[in-house]
Amino acid sequence: MTRRLPILIGLGLLTASASAASPPSASTSSHQNTPLRLVGYRATAIDPAGTFTVTVRGLGGNLMPNVQVSILFANCTDTHIGVAAYQSGGSGGLSCADCQNPLTVDAANRRVTAITNSSGVAVFDVVGSVTRSRSPVVAEAVNGVAKCAEIWFLAFNEKLDNLQVVTFDQDGANGVDAIDLSLWAQDFYGIPPNSSLRAASDYDAAGNVDGVDLALWAAEFFSGNSIASAPAYAW
């Protein structure tokens, strides 16, 4: 009896720790069904057009607070992501209305991370853009949509999904302005050096760059919510 007690206590602790580490599940978790929009800001408000949510659930469908959700941009070779200071909750004083936890930026691994709130939702609103040089370009796939980013629960080695990345600010400077429209038009007309329809210009993720995307760009331009770009980029 005296010998068994420590063993039973040990088993109890093991059970408790396994329960606490119950992993999030890719089959029950979900994300907003749109591309991720990299945006700018106005005054101290990060453009709400960039809001992107990931809802994390366990195997039993239970919502999971305090889980790190990361978006990996390693394969999004034409993206720029603002340094942590210019993300929500950073030292630059910018915030997004729906974000409850700060975004962290890991430049070495090209990933942005948010923690789920009490409802199990990680809210992203990422300040960033794409390269003006348009090289290397992430082009639309021949059959289907180019989804260069990946959503991961890294602490559990669990991948949720791939994700297309788009932006209205096509040069990462001066917010969304007429220069960006001319750069977008290169994709619309298939003008070299990008004659292969850049995925970042396909705002509705329809596998093309057309008038629908132009209308979406115009709506964003006239909102005036991305009149500034990040002053510094992590990559």
Ligand SMILES: [Ca+2]
């Ligand atoms: Ca711009």
Ligand SMILES: [Ca+2]
């Ligand atoms: Ca499109």
